[in-house]
Amino acid sequence: MRAWKEEHPSRRAVGAFPVYVPTELIQAAGALPIWLYGGGGSVEISHADSRIQSFVCSISRSTLELGLRGHLDVLDGLVFPSICDVARNLSGVWARNFPRMFVEFLHLPQNRRSPSAVPYTIAEYRRLLAGLERLCGKPVAPEDLRAAIHAHNENREAAWALLDARRRTPWATDAWETYAFLRAGAVLERETHTSLLRQALAAARERGRRPKDKVPVILLGAFCEQPPLDLIRAVEEAGCYILEDDLLLGSRWFRTSIPDGADPLRALAEAYVASSPPSSVSHYRGTPKQDLLPQRCRQLGASGVVFLTAKFCEPALYDQVLYKERLESAQIPYVHIEFEEKMSAVDTVRTQIETFVESVLFE
Numbered sequence: 042m043r044a045w046k047e048e049h050p051s052r053r054a055v056g057a058f059p060v061y062v063p064t065e066l067i068q069a070a071g072a073l074p075i076w077l078y079g080g081g082g083s084v085e086i087s088h089a090d091s092r093i094q095s096f097v098c099s100i101s102r103s104t105l106e107l108g109l110r111g112h113l114d115v116l117d118g119l120v121f122p123s124i125c126d127v128a129r130n131l132s133g134v135w136a137r138n139f140p141r142m143f144v145e146f147l148h149l150p151q152n153r154r155s156p157s158a159v160p161y162t163i164a165e166y167r168r169l170l171a172g173l174e175r176l177c178g179k180p181v182a183p184e185d186l187r188a189a190i191h192a193h194n195e196n197r198e199a200a201w202a203l204l205d206a207r208r209r210t211p212w213a214t215d216a217w218e219t220y221a222f223l224r225a226g227a228v229l230e231r232e233t234h235t236s237l238l239r240q241a242l243a244a245a246r247e248r249g250r251r252p253k254d255k256v257p258v259i260l261l262g263a264f265c266e267q268p269p270l271d272l273i274r275a276v277e278e279a280g281c282y283i284l285e286d287d288l289l290l291g292s293r294w295f296r297t298s299i300p301d302g303a304d305p306l307r308a309l310a311e312a313y314v315a316s317s318p319p320s321s322v323s324h325y326r327g328t329p330k331q332d333l334l335p336q337r338c339r340q341l342g343a344s345g346v347v348f349l350t351a352k353f354c355e356p357a358l359y360d361q362v363l364y365k366e367r368l369e370s371a372q373i374p375y376v377h378i379e380f381e382e383k384m385s386a387v388d389t390v391r392t393q394i395e396t397f398v399e400s401v402l403f404e
């Protein structure tokens with residue numbers, strides 16, 4: 042981020058807290074959108090505990106700690122979406138502690154079945170865009186938004202191409218590798234990141250790796266706070282092929298391209314209302330997500346589900362109850378691991394996953 046700011050001294054950088062923020066608006070305003078995923082275990086929490094409860098998820102505490110220690114002073118703004126009470130509280134704490142920073146809490150519609158959902162989302166996006174225009178000192182023209190939507194469409198397409206390739210041939214690319222490639226996009230311009238993803242896909246195709254006798258699984262629950270990289274590796278090394286996951290969900294939120302036609306702001310709002318994926322942080326308007334999970338396991342040929350949920354993450358933990366019930370009635374095995382950013386017990390998790398893998402293989 043610092044290198045980019047030095048290269049572009051007149052431009053702004055605006056952070057986006059997970060899970061989903063329409064970063065197209067940030068790019069259209071001329072700023073660099075940065076996804077913030079907390080401190081990832083690299084920061085000792087000391088200052089943040091005096092501002093926010095110690096019994097909340099690691100990402101909220103470590104993000105605040107990074108800010109209070111000055112590591113995020115390169116950011117000119119930060120957008121929090123309405124995902125949970127913790128994010129709501131954090132946005133208020135942030136606004137008080139960083140009064141010179143542009144801080145917005147984006148109210149995404151919860152009831153996406155309502156006929157008011159699209160007009161409401163457009164109004165909310167306009168409000169955010171107006172703030173970004175003031176921050177960046179220029180009005181956003183429809184062509185700016187179209188260009189940003191186009192760049193994001195290409196970026197999501199490249200991300201999905203890599204993920205789809207992993208789903209079809211999980212031995213060619215490890216999940217921790219695709220995760221690292223996608224995660225790099227958090228601090229890169231979309232166009233640069235898209236090119237990196239395409240190179241990664243081409244390189245994966247040339248690898249010539251052979252399939253191993255591993256258990257294919259779906260990994261669920263880490264849509265906001267991200268597990269340590271070692272933990273993702275441990276799941277794979279313990280004998281799983283991760284066919285699908287919800288890591289970094291917001292950065293690849295839409296499966297299909299958003300039309301960048303006559304009214305791009307409306308198109309962006311309509312896409313959120315009509316095409317958002319099922320997630321624990323917004324009401325889903327299609328088949329209940331707990332019913333979709335056994336269906337998805339069958340479609341993919343997944344033999345089980347690994348739940349990786351952040352400690353104290355209420356949206357993820359509430360959904361566990363629903364998911365587990367459905368998996369049990371469908372007789373699909375699962376294992377549930379709770380993680381935090383700074384965790385030393387990766388070997389214990391590896392053993393747990395190995396036991397799970399054996400139970401699936403030898404049942």
Ligand code: SF4
Nearest residue numbers: 098125265266354355
């Ligand atoms: S990890 Fe869970 S509780 Fe924490 S901010 Fe994200 S959604 Fe909210």
